[in-house]
Amino acid sequence: QIHKLSILKGGIRKRNQAPYEIKGFRLFDKVACQGEEGFIFGRRSSGFFDVRKVDGSRISAGISYKKLHLLEKRRTYLTEIRKEEVLPPLPEGRGLRA
Template structure:
């Protein structure tokens, strides 16, 4: 009655620095650091009695936690309320309950 749903994570497709260079030749970062308070993007965490993945990190220590289907558990949850279950991998996995198949159109069966 259950199955694994998996999704491939994105890697290295964001601009790291802003285009305008500040005085003194300092380049300003365009992203939050890779690891914030011990959590990274796409880490599997437990919060509010549910399992979710970190989809947004802020340098203040608050995180956007969602499930793989996109349902948001919390838009800004403190790192103190999160518990790390699993570090990120190339494929992130979620267990889903099997739902009933939708009815097929007339004249078609599963082998068509």
């Protein structure tokens, strides 16, 4: 839903979603929070943000914009490079039969 169901006095419809940019921060910006690097995963129009690491572990559920330091603006999707672990070779006599 774009707007909340209850209409305010004067016929003003209240938005159901926070603005795109709040206090100079937007979704998936890289920020320094409590001595750790994280990304903004949630924003609130009050100026508080949900900051998490790429793997989803939460650094802070609601921290003020005054305590955040912008490290990098988002440019594209969040990606993480993972190295593929090589499996050790199977012992002789084990494995698939032809």
